[in-house]
Structure formats: C-alpha cells, structure tokens
Amino acid sequence: MAQIKVKNLRKEFGSFTAVESSTFTIEDGEFFMLLGPSGCGKTTTLRMMAGLELPTSGEIHIDGEDVSNKRASERDIAFVFQMFALYPHMSVGKNMSYPLLSQGMPRAQAREKVLEVARILGIEHSLKKPVRGLSGGDRQRVALGRAIVREPKAFFMDEPLGALDAEFREHMATELRALHDRIGATTVYVTHDQMEAMQMGDKIVVMNHGVIEQFGDPQQIYDWPATKFVGEFIGSPAMNFLDFHGSVARGSTSVLLGDCEMSIPESLDEYSGAVTLGVRPEHIHFSDHSSYRGEAIAVEYLGTTQIITIQTPHGIIKARVSSEVAVNSGETLGLTFDARTLSLFERTSGRALLSETNKAVIGNG
Amino acid sequence: MSFSVTEPSKRQKWFAGIVVVCYTLITLMPLVWIITTGFKSSPDSIAYPPKVVFTPTVEGYVNLFTTQTRMSPGVITEPRDHLPWYEQIVRKKGNTIVGPSRFSERFFNSVIIGFGSTFFAIVLGTTAAYAFSRFRVPLKDDLLFFILSTRMMPPIAVAIPIFLMFRNLGLNDTHAGMILLYTTVNLSLAVWLINGFIDEIPIEYEEAALIDGYTRFQAFYKVVLPQAATGIASTAIFCLIFAWNEYAFAVLLTSGTAQTAPPFIPTIIGVAGQDWPAVAAGATLFLLPVMVFTIILRRHLLRGITFGAVRK
Numbered sequence A: 001m002a003q004i005k006v007k008n009l010r011k012e013f014g015s016f017t018a019v020e021s022s023t024f025t026i027e028d029g030e031f032f033m034l035l036g037p038s039g040c041g042k043t044t045t046l047r048m049m050a051g052l053e054l055p056t057s058g059e060i061h062i063d064g065e066d067v068s069n070k071r072a073s074e075r076d077i078a079f080v081f082q083m084f085a086l087y088p089h090m091s092v093g094k095n096m097s098y099p100l101l102s103q104g105m106p107r108a109q110a111r112e113k114v115l116e117v118a119r120i121l122g123i124e125h126s127l128k129k130p131v132r133g134l135s136g137g138d139r140q141r142v143a144l145g146r147a148i149v150r151e152p153k154a155f156f157m158d159e160p161l162g163a164l165d166a167e168f169r170e171h172m173a174t175e176l177r178a179l180h181d182r183i184g185a186t187t188v189y190v191t192h193d194q195m196e197a198m199q200m201g202d203k204i205v206v207m208n209h210g211v212i213e214q215f216g217d218p219q220q221i222y223d224w225p226a227t228k229f230v231g232e233f234i235g236s237p238a239m240n241f242l243d244f245h246g247s248v249a250r251g252s253t254s255v256l257l258g259d260c261e262m263s264i265p266e267s268l269d270e271y272s273g274a275v276t277l278g279v280r281p282e283h284i285h286f287s288d289h290s291s292y293r294g295e296a297i298a299v300e301y302l303g304t305t306q307i308i309t310i311q312t313p314h315g316i317i318k319a320r321v322s323s324e325v326a327v328n329s330g331e332t333l334g335l336t337f338d339a340r341t342l343s344l345f346e347r348t349s350g351r352a353l354l355s356e357t358n359k360a361v362i363g364n365g
Numbered sequence B: 001m002s003f004s005v006t007e008p009s010k011r012q013k014w015f016a017g018i019v020v021v022c023y024t025l026i027t028l029m030p031l032v033w034i035i036t037t038g039f040k041s042s043p044d045s046i047a048y049p050p051k052v053v054f055t056p057t058v059e060g061y062v063n064l065f066t067t068q069t070r071m072s073p074g075v076i077t078e079p080r081d082h083l084p085w086y087e088q089i090v091r092k093k094g095n096t097i098v099g100p101s102r103f104s105e106r107f108f109n110s111v112i113i114g115f116g117s118t119f120f121a122i123v124l125g126t127t128a129a130y131a132f133s134r135f136r137v138p139l140k141d142d143l144l145f146f147i148l149s150t151r152m153m154p155p156i157a158v159a160i161p162i163f164l165m166f167r168n169l170g171l172n173d174t175h176a177g178m179i180l181l182y183t184t185v186n187l188s189l190a191v192w193l194i195n196g197f198i199d200e201i202p203i204e205y206e207e208a209a210l211i212d213g214y215t216r217f218q219a220f221y222k223v224v225l226p227q228a229a230t231g232i233a234s235t236a237i238f239c240l241i242f243a244w245n246e247y248a249f250a251v252l253l254t255s256g257t258a259q260t261a262p263p264f265i266p267t268i269i270g271v272a273g274q275d276w277p278a279v280a281a282g283a284t285l286f287l288l289p290v291m292v293f294t295i296i297l298r299r300h301l302l303r304g305i306t307f308g309a310v311r312k
C-alpha cells in the first residue's frame, strides 16, 4: 500500500518524445486511471513507474522513496500485462507461486498463500491445470492472482481487459473493481477506453501525445474538461463543439453565437478571436421559443433515451434527450443549452477558458 | 452430404495417402538396402538379382570391428569349440582375428566431435541470439547479415585457407580443431534459427519475471529457455546432422587420431577386398546416433519447424 508520486517524468526514444513531462500523485489505495488514445504514452509511463523502462529525466517516488533508478524487482510492485504474460510452460499454481518462490518463501507456505488467493479469485480448482487451455477470463484471473499473492505496494495494469471479449470485459471490470475495494491496494490502470476509466477509476489522468491534458476524478473530468481534447475523448457521444468568432470579457455571462445570445457561466478569463463552445449532448434541450435553430437529420433510438443528430449554423451536433420527446427527421428545432454546464475553449490551443463553474476543477492547472 | 471447404474429400484423402506411401517407400528403400546388406554374407550381398530372402549373418559386423589375416593351413586343424563366436565366424573363411579394427575409435571420434560441436554451437548460438533479440546491439542488422553471409558459399570453398591455418596452429587432426571448425560452420545457422525462435517469445514473460524478483539471467534461464526449447532442439538436430555427416573437411583435416567415421567407412572397402556387408554394417551403425537423437527430440522438431505458424 503506497502513495506514488511522479514528477516531471519524461521519456525520449531517440528524437521522439513519448512522454513529455508528467507530474501527478496517486494516493494510497486509489484506483488510478491512465487514460488516452493508443500511442499517447500510457504504457511508457507505466513501464517507467514499474522500472521496466528508464526515464530520460524526472522522478518516481513510491511510498516516499525515490525509486527512479531502482530495478523493477526492488520496487515491490506487481505488473499485470496486456497479454497476461502467464508462463506458458507452467501450471496455474506454479505461475502464481513463482513470485513467492523468487522471494525465498518456503514451498509449503507459498502453496498455502496461492490457495488462499485462488479462492478469492474463484480459480482454486484450476491450480493444477496448464495455463494453455484456460479461457481468457481465467487467464486474467491467474494474472491477477500472480500479482496479488505477493501483496505488493501497488498494482500496475496495462490494459488488462483489452484481450477479453467485449461482453466479458464488463463483467471482469466489475470483478476487478470489487477486488480492489476488498484488497485496497494502490492500483494504476492503463486504458484507452474512456467508459472503463469512468466506470472504475477514483482518479483519471487523461493523456494525449505524451502530454497530460487533465487530472481529476471522473465526474470533474466529464463535466469540466480542461481542454477540447478531453471533452471530445470522454463521453459517448462526445462533447459537441460549436466554432465561432467572438469575444468574452471577464465577468461576462453570455456570448454571441451567430446572432443568438447564449448564456454561459460567468467568465473569469478574457479572450477574443476563434473560440469553441462545448456542450454535452444531454445538456441540449428543445424549445420553440429559442431563436437558435437546427434541423434534425437523424434520430437514433436507444431505449429510454434517443440521440438526435442536428444540423446547426455552426456544424453538426448530437443531443441526447428522453425517448418520450417526439422528434422527426427533417424537423426544425429550437435549441437551448444548459448555461451552467457550458465550456468555452480557445480554438487554437484547445485550452478551456476559466469560468465561475469550472474554476474549482481547472483553476490551478 | 454437406460440402466443406476445409475438410478434404474422401478421394483427396486417398490420393494424399498414396502419395505419402510412395514417397515413404522411395526414401526408405536405400535405408532398407543398407540395413539388410549389413546382415548378408559377402556372396549374398553382390548376388544378382538381389536376394530379398537370405540367411542373416553378423559376419559383416565382425569384419567391421576386427582386423584379420589369412591363416596358414597348419593352424586350421586346431579344435574350434572353445573359441569365442566371432572367432568361429572368421575361422570359417580361413581367417583369424589379430585385433580390433579402427572402427570403434573412429565412431567414437564422430560422437565426440559431432555432439561436442553441436553443444558449443547451441550454447554460443543461444546466448548470441538472445542478445540479438533482446539487447540494443550496435550494428545489429549488419552483424546478423555478416553472420549469415558466412553461409553464402559452401564451407569447403575456404578449405585451403583453413587447412593452412589449422596446420600452423597445430589443429590438424585434433578433436579440438574439428569441434572448432564444425562449431564455426554451424554457429551462423544456430544464431539465425534461435534468434527467430526467441523473437517469437513475447518479452513480457521476462519482464514479468524481472518484476517477480528474478535476475536477468534467471529470467533467461527459467522463462526464455523452456519456451525456446523446441526451437533449440530442432536447431540442435540440424547442427548435429551437419557435423555428423560432414565428409570433405574430415577427409582433408583428419587422418588418424581425430578421424571421424565418414572418411573411415570407405576405407573398409579396401581392407579385405570388396567387403560390402562390412561397409553396410558401418553405415547402419553410423545412422543410429542421429536417428536416436532425432527420435528423442522428434516432438520438438515437428513443433519447432511449425513454431511461427502455431503460436499465432
């Protein structure tokens, strides 16, 4: 159990910078998500934290101790690999006892420990089986078991559910989170799946092109994206973006979108030029009184809700509304946005403008 | 009847079966010929048409392992009952055994040189291949290409320089010299084949072992080696087969102490006239070690050759 601190962590592969300069702190017992599209440097970050890759610069502290230049085996962490990396020439039990025996634990005691963990994971009947024949889920459990038996300071998992079938992934995600709640060990979990991150994580770091875009809990990140990228990457459908030219003054509470005045949260920044208004699909409502109009061009029924694709003067947006609202394709709709939830972004840098509502989340970032 | 794309039809199966049987017969024929000739008497071995049914005798084997001379008529009268069975066989032809032949020595040389060079080729090849596969080796591709390029001509093309080199270094006709030579020739094959096999093993296994608290060498030894075993075994067979059968260098570089079986076997012909059964007996025994070695590693060999295809 440990707190993990990462300071200005950087990794270059030749002239290519995989991780720019990452800084974040993972609190003891947290289920921490490293989220980002593939190739953004998540694995590299995790591998540096685990000691499988040496950082170009920067520091890693586990439990207050600087481990930046320590070997993987000296960091007392467990790593669950994407493809599980179970030793194919060993049985399930051997795979799980392997890390214990390497620490010099007596065989009998190791066997005991393995059995105990196998019970937690529900694989106690498979201990003698070779790992070759196991299903994806059981392999996953064995990989977890191998990590758990050692009672390490922290678990590092690199897309541990990536190799599983979609339907089973959901189940394992729940199981994994339950397991974490039971054991309470600090867990760093890498994923490119924003749903997974939102569903399981206590804290999320969103990365893109080797840069940390935002750090916070799932709700904060969803509601108050620090950059346009985060708003787009998180949420399904993604945040809608309406590009326009305008100016926002400090303290202003509205912007001119075309010739419609839109209420926004009180701005704490001032900016004028190319801006983007970000609005989540569920914060779009229909009202005949609104002068901001769009044409419904597709209706996608999802049970209790429906996704309406709308052509507006500022591009195509998607709204999520209750299925009870009757909307036909081709219909012209008056649109209103929940003023309190809107974000404004500088279009060139993608940075969110500070407002009264998001200052608590992105204020010091 | 349902039609299946993957399952061959009955007729196709029959056809395939017949082809396999024919091929097997063709390849087995010389082998059967050699093995049976080894158990024929001298006249039977050159009978025409060839005898399929014959009275088996171990005369060929006795001739192979012994040196004999013609006896003077006076000695023949001696009673034969107390003589060992092999002496009795020889006496029937009017010969007597004066000592063992060189065959077992030469055979033993083959074993030492064949297995010795295979051992070194595999040990060096595996470690080199591991390094090529896992470490950042400067000029890696060029080095690998250079290693392969040593096999782009037949090894015998450099026979003269090697002969001169060996003579100057005092390696002519020594076990060490032959082991060194065969190891060198086999090493490129070993590095390339094993490199391919190790490349196929995901590096995560070793990383998992490193995190589990093992040293790099332990990770190599306990995780990589067992998984590369099939590949290493099949490579070992290829190396052994080459070293075992190699003839040209053996003729050139060995004549006495370190002479291997291949250059020795033809000399049997000359020892006691055209003694085909003895030659066949020598060839049969010569086949055995590689056959046994291959059978022991057979499972690995098949899997090793189809390694890449099976894994994915």
Ligand SMILES: Nc1ncnc2c1ncn2[C@@H]1O[C@H](COP(=O)(O)OP(=O)(O)O)[C@@H](O)[C@H]1O
Pocket (backbone or CB within 6 Å): A013, A016, A018, A036, A037, A038, A039, A040, A041, A042, A043, A044, A045
């Ligand atoms: N050993 C390496 N050598 C060179 N480039 C690498 C190496 N490992 C990763 N990269 C590059 O670094 C970037 C980040 O990789 P990675 O951390 O694996 O991304 P992610 O896990 O987020 O998908 C990728 O563009 C990848 O090609």
Ligand SMILES: [Mg+2]
Pocket (backbone or CB within 6 Å): A039, A042, A043, A044, A158
């Ligand atoms: Mg990755």
